[in-house]
Amino acid sequence: MPEGTLCNKQPIDTDEQLKALLGDKGGKVYYEEMKLLEVDQEKLQDTIRKTMKSRIKTWLKICAHCGMCADSCFLYRINDCDPKQVPAYKVQSTLGEMVRKKGRVDNAFMHMAMETAWAKCTCCNRCAMYCPHGIDMGVMVGYMRGLLYQQGFVPWEMKIGAGMHRVYRAQMDVTPEEFVDTFQWMVEEYEEEYAGLTVPVDKEGADIMYTVNAREVKHYPEDLAEAAILFTIAGEDWTIPSSGWELTSLAMFAGDWEACRMQVESVYDAMERLKPKRMIGTECGHAHRATVIEGPYWAGRPDGKPPVESIHYVEWVAEALRTGKLKIDPEKRIKKPVTLQDSCNYIRNHGLKEITREIMSYMVEPGYFFDMAPNKEHNYCCGGGGGFNGIGLYRPQRNKALITKRDQILGTGADLVIAPCHNCWDAIRDLEEEYEIGISWSFLKPLLIDMVIVPEHMKPEE
Amino acid sequence: MFNKILFATSATEACDHAARVAFAMAEKYNAHLEIFHVLGLPTRAYSQVVIEVKTRERIEIDEGYCDWVKEEVRMYYERFLEKLGDRYAIEVAIGVTHREILRTARNTNPDLIVMGGSTHHLEDSAYRQLITGSTFQRVSGAAHCPVLVVTRPAASFWGGFSKIVVGTDFSESADAAVDYGIKLARSLDCELSLFHAVDISGLAMGQVMIQDDIEEKLRVARKKMRYRYLPKLEGFTDYSIDAWEGIPYMEIVKYTREKQADLVIMAHHARRFEEKKDARMGSNLEQVIVRAGCPVLSINRTVGRQVDAEK
Amino acid sequence: MYAFLTGPMFYLSLAVFFIGLAVRVILYIRGLDWKLDRVAYRAHPKAGLKGALRSIGYWLVPFGTRSWRVQPFMTVIFFVFHIGAVIVPLFLLAHNMILKEKFGFSFFTLNPTLADVLTWGVLISAILLVLRRIALPEVRILTTGYDYFILAISVAPFVTGLICRYHVGDYSAWLLVHIAAGELLLILAPFTKLSHIVLYFMSRGQLGMDFGIKRGGMNGKPISW
Ligand code: HEM
Ligand code: SF4
Ligand code: SF4
Secondary structure, three states: OOOOOOOOOOOOOOHHHHHHHHHOHHHHHHHHHHOOOOOOHHHHHHHHHHHOOHHHHHHHHHOOOOOOOHHHOHHHHHOOOOHHHOHHHHHHHHHHHHHHOOOOOOHHHHHHHHHHHHHOOOOOOOHHHOOOOOOOHHHHHHHHHHHHHHHOOOOHHHHHHHHHHHHHOOOOOOOHHHHHHHHHHHHHHHHOOOOOOOOOEOOOOOOEEEEEOHHHHHOOOHHHHHHHHHHHHOOOOEEEOOOOOEOOOHHHHHOOHHHHHHHHHHHHHHHHHHOOOEEEEOOOHHHHHHHHHHHHHHOOOOOOOOOOEEEOHHHHHHHHHHHOOOOEOHHHOEOOOEEEOOOHHHHHOOOOHHHHHHHHHHHEOOOOEOOOOOOHHHOOOOOOHHHHHHOHHHHHHHHHHHHHHHHHHHHHOOOEEEOOOHHHHHHHHHHHHHHOOOOEEEOHHHHHHHHEOOOHHHOOOO | OOOEEEEEOOOOHHHHHHHHHHHHHHHHOOOEEEEEEEOOOEOOOOOOEEEOOOOOOEEEOOHHHHHHHHHHHHHHOHHHHHHHOOOEEEEEEOOOHHHHHHHHHHHHOOOEEEEOOOOHHHOOHHHOOOOOOOHHHHHHHHOOOOEEEOOOHHHHOOOOOOEEEEEOOOOHHHHHHHHHHHHHHHHHOOEEEEEEEEEOHHHOOOOOOOHHHHHHHHHHHHHHHHHHHHHHHOOOOOEEEEEEEEOHHHHHHHHHHHHOOOEEEEEEOOOHHHHOOOOOOOOHHHHHHHHOOOOEEEEEHHHHHHHHHHO | OHHHHHOHHHHHHHHHHHHHHHHHHHHHHHOOOHHHHOOOOOOOHHHHHHHHHHHHHHHHOOOOOHHHHHOHHHHHHHHHHHHHHHHHHHHOHHHHHHHHHHHOOOOOOOOHHHHHHHHHHHHHHHHHHHHHHHHOHHHHOOOOHHHHHHHHHHHHHHHHHHHHHOOOOOHHHHHHHHHHHHHHHHHHHHHOHHHHHHHHHHHHHHHHHHHHHHOOOOOOOOOOO
């Protein structure tokens, strides 16, 4: 069975393999090899038989082919209503075919399925809200990604991402030492300005265990400082775990369920070890989904919950503002048109729609907040979800997909888009880069830092 | 004083004046020079593509590419490098410019960071807000060593420091800047001028300050400077102390020109988060940087504290 | 022939229909896997039930969901079709007489005019469903022969019923065809997409539990379908 040296069915488990794959510029060799990759039809059929249970089977079977899901998909709309972008078609022509053909599909088919799974669906689950039968094409595409990953038909960056989680338990090559060191460095950098700023590492029994996105550590460590500052201002008893600090999961985008389990267990281990009262994750949507919503199932937890109560950063912010732990200087509230990006992963898929709006009511001067249309659980994907942002091969498709969000933002007339989600933030940054509509965008933390009242004891002496 | 210098550069014309100073300093003071270039930030979330700071092209990063960039940097500075022998290294990093400069400085602990002028037009528009304020602000605000900025061509006609001006507003960090200036002047055998500007710019809105009041203030300032700084200058003769009135940065620039100084030292004491808000106006320090005819060295609180500790 | 269709065949088709659909339901429930579906069905029965009922309920109400509201044409023809398709067979006077005779009980009966209207409604909306399938590219691409077949066997009893109702042609022959069509529908239901008669409730219920338990149902305001 021909398998490439870079493109094959083996997951990445060592640093050397990672380096080798990273060294293949843009995945050139990788994709060349993919053209020759054989489909293990028996394994495919066997996996489908073992893992496809009544839910997905029934969905595939009873789909009325009514097309009511078509208009719900932003990719269908933005691609001039191309019928091939109808959610039901995307799934029927890929997963449906695999099942009907009992796994006897060829290389060309798998290439088509790969493009469908990663370039024609961001797993935003919006279509699930528009299908009368309650068929969730996002879930099915997610399932299919698992099959494709197993067969080695997965975009280069996704394979790397999943490999990172396997090797580093983080989406980038950041070691626990580097994480703690960077956090401490950031706190040092800001302790002059915020007296008493510290970062408690591995403190047992704290009220809050804070987890992050490795990209913050690598490229935007200010975010770590900002988190520390806000926790300190709010007087929270918090800590970071020296291992198990990565909230995200590119493995989820890749469909590498084993890596998903490994990643999320590292965080749960930290919870068991430090026994915090709660876990709070940074402003990231897919990460929250991976660790808090889906994670318990990968780890086999029958109650579907992480070991300790785990909340998204927006939940903490809302709570802190509501209870007055964080107080906003009314003078400093935002006084320019603002809109809010609803992240699919914790708005549609975790019901936090009211909470984010509550935050807006504290932060934005009345009359300056403008919701997108549609919004809340009916909001469109930012355009870069599900791994779309990161895949070079599908960059043109991704850029086109950004137009949906661009026009939604333009429709609000807002100057500032608040995006408490790394993926959305990236997508909005990219859309500004691509289409230059003159907006700015931000996480909550920097905005809050600018407007919260710093208690006397934290003000720098002088 | 300068054993290890970190020269952060875009390896483009924008940094040419700074380069001349950095290389001349390394040569003159026998320092080791680390030439540091930041490639840019991956554009796609976790992809390997960055927008090159230098060419603004989208490129895919890999080791080969980094090596190629290092080679490019080497070629760009070839004629300077000859004089340094093996006392230099070229490093390339991927990320947000100010953050990577600070990261490498934290690892290598240089005595000085040298930076070029505003590379604002080179920074990708989409990142501009990320790097609120300039890269310089961010670096000089957080660095653990003085940061030297060279922006104007005039500033590069440089043959070693001989006349140093230190601007003070009597703040804690300004005192540290004075301390550093004295130390530098002593060790490099320079002429030192301590200077204070009485700020009358706040009176722009039709008000006038009575000249007597101004002169009284000037007198007080000179007295204060003597009182504060003379004890520190013990044994050092080649100094002068002055106070002028006006818009502080303008006065510093004028004073520097009159003194024919080749280095201005100032404190960086704006708080980072506040700085963001009126980044357009910029601080006195930034105004001096873009106007002065010589390099400007900034000292922040952290460095100030170190200088204190050494005493 | 008439005796066969109204005798053994009648009982057989009803048995196949009910047992078949019951088996569908049982298999569906047994095939749920909390780990693979990633929904903790058992751990949170209350949230699950609430989610399921909301999910099923809202979608049974015409214009009850955003999806129904944004596609009013489809909503109207869908509900006209389905209200007729479900109500007429159960509550038609003639059908109730058979029930009374065979099983000794009957439901309340439909006003004959209303029954006519509903039946014509089924027919007209079925035609519109077909036209919609042909006219809209996003539906055309999904449509297969199988979809037309399902539509055909669904409307066949109604068409033939109307023919009998208006005594067009040979009444007793058409009556036979009508009965046969009805029984065919009953027999095929469990084995085809028509099993959605029960699987709709399963599938919607499942998604409702998914949202009710895992995807935010226990986290503030429930989802607005
Ligand atoms: C309570 C029972 C039923 C429920 C809840 C139900 C629900 C549904 C749903 C949700 C759809 C798909 C949505 C759509 O096409 O827009 C559908 C389609 C369909 N149903 Fe039913 N149904 C029921 C009973 C029936 C019965 C008794 C028949 C046949 C006599 C039937 C025939 C059809 C047909 C033919 C379609 C496809 C329509 C098309 O061409 O688009 N259904 N049903
Ligand atoms: S809306 Fe549902 S039933 Fe209709 S085509 Fe789409 S997935 Fe199938
Ligand atoms: S999950 Fe989102 S992107 Fe995927 S088919 Fe459905 S609506 Fe389209």
